[in-house]
Amino acid sequence: MTDNVLSMIYAHSQGAGGLDKAKLAECIQACFECAQTCTACAVACLSEDMAAELTACIRANLDCVDACAATGKFLSRHRSGKDPVARTVVEACRAASTSCSAECVQHASMHGRCATCAEACRRCEQACTDLLTALV
Amino acid sequence: MTDNVLSMIYAHSQGAGGLDKAKLAECIQACFECAQTCTACAVACLSEDMAAELTACIRANLDCVDACAATGKFLSRHRSGKDPVARTVVEACRAASTSCSAECVQHASMHGRCATCAEACRRCEQACTDLLTALV
Amino acid sequence: MTDNVLSMIYAHSQGAGGLDKAKLAECIQACFECAQTCTACAVACLSEDMAAELTACIRANLDCVDACAATGKFLSRHRSGKDPVARTVVEACRAASTSCSAECVQHASMHGRCATCAEACRRCEQACTDLLTALV
Amino acid sequence: MTDNVLSMIYAHSQGAGGLDKAKLAECIQACFECAQTCTACAVACLSEDMAAELTACIRANLDCVDACAATGKFLSRHRSGKDPVARTVVEACRAASTSCSAECVQHASMHGRCATCAEACRRCEQACTDLLTALV
Secondary structure, X not given: OHHHHHHHHHHOOOOOOOOOHHHHHHHHHHHHHHHHXXXXXXXXXXXXXXXXXXXXXXXXXXXXXXXXXXXXXXXXXXXXOOOHHHHHHXXXXXXXXXXXXXXXXXXXXXXXXXXHHHHHHHHXXXXXXXXXXXXX | OHHHHXXXXXXXXXXXXXXXXXXXXXXXXXXXXXXXHHHHHHHHHHOOOOHHHHXXXXXXXXXXXXXXXXXXXXXXXXXXOOOHHXXXXXXHHHHHHHHHHXXXXXXXXXXXXXXXXXXXXXXXXXXXXXXXXXXX | OHHHHHHHHHHOOOOOOOOOHHHHHHHHHHHHHHHHHHHHHHXXXXXXXXXXXXXXXXXXXXXXXXXXXXXXXXXXXXXXXXXXXXXXXXXXXXXXXXXXXXXXXXXXXXXXXXXXXXXXXXHHHHHHHHHHHHOO | OHHHHHHHHHHOOOOOOOOXXXXXXXXXXXXXXXXXXXXXXXXXXXXXXXXXXXXXXXXXXHHHHHHHHHHHHHHHXXXXXXXXXXXXXXXXXXXXXXXXXXXXXXXXXOOHHHHHHHHHHHHHHHHHHHHHHXXX
16 A cells, blocks of 8 residues: 555655655555454454453544544645644644554453554554654 | 434444544534535536636545545544543644635635635634644 | 435536436435444344344344445445446345344344344345335 | 554454455555545545536546445445345445546546556455355
8 A cells, every 4th residue: 555655655756745744654554454453353252252341442443544534635635744733733744543553452461453553553653753743 | 414423423332532523523514514515526626627726725625525535534533631642633624624715715706616615614623623622 | 414415416527427326315315224234233132131032133234234234335436337346335234224124123022222223225126126126 | 554454353352254354454455545646536536727628527526425435435334245235325325436536437548647547446346246156
């Protein structure tokens, strides 16, 4: 997916408005990946006999899906390092990823998918942090 | 829609975790309404002969749709006044609504739909502000 | 919300391409309402001690949220009775609503929110059926 | 992204209900990629001086984003080859991808991003077709 994300950024006639294109592409990619992984994690947790013990994890997953999917689309339209809305959107995405990672990591030793999901959330959290340093 | 939003909040066995239920319902309703109105505004602007002059408005609409739709769903799952993620999500939604309202109001005298959309954005902005005072 | 939906349809310079405007507005409204209600129903079911018995209901809710939210936005851009994509989108939304209503109604006597949700799904299903008769 | 999609499918304790896992993963990946690419294509088209001539392309992009994002999430929860809702959801996604590809390909010689987007849409269309043969 990364190749496509980058080629769409370069293809844009107005570039990325001074934003670091690699950081932008990385964050877009991480958002979509995290949205997909959290969606799958939620339903896999839901299918466990111990679903009742995974409630907080499932809710964090669902919150993270919405934040990441919206941010991935938002950033795919993004062209400027100075947009005040972008900062708040990326901060919300980072907060949701941080929270979901903290939930999933608790079940990582028992459920391999939660380990995978915790990593996807951490990558997204890191990509948001990196992009925030590039936004004014 | 408001009746349904409220009845779902009251039906929840855990209540709304001390959150003001009316403010929560108002914000959920305002988010969904704003997402719908901005979607319609974007495509109506796009269909104008002068679409090229409405580019900034259309982009603000699309950003607002993603922020409001995600926040409306996020808040529909929300139960606590102390969730740190909620604060960032509602702030992002408010920023997107403020920005879109500022764009739409510029075309409000020429396009009735932009006036309607600017009002929906302002209601959403206000509902977010009101809810933020209820979040720690 | 309905007033806004209708006024955005009437404000559009190209009208609704021969589509029955009231049916279109009704379906848009029903989609957003169903997306909101199913989001709330999923998380309320998830919070029950008997969450494990509600797994099928929660999954149907999550599927219905995605179908209804996408269809509500799709139809908010819609202007023609002849778009072949519209037919498939509305059929998918109807199928998801039918399926979710069938799940929720099983728990309606025990959980008031499932009764509310089953009704929202049925309204959406009916609105889709009505709109499909207006699409070629 | 594909590695993650597949590992989440394999990690699920109930498998994919007899569905061809590679086809399912391919379709999920293609849906998310298409949603991202179409989002970027829409805003890039919107930024052109000739935006007014690209209106149909932008609308097809926006429709395709909603269909693909919803389908990518839906299929990330999917476990069975016999779900009647799945068939309608994948058919809607295929119709939206076919329609958007047909629009984008018309501008492919002038705008590199439309060529990239037309290809992403075609991959998604093909992945939907392949998955539909695996659904009852």
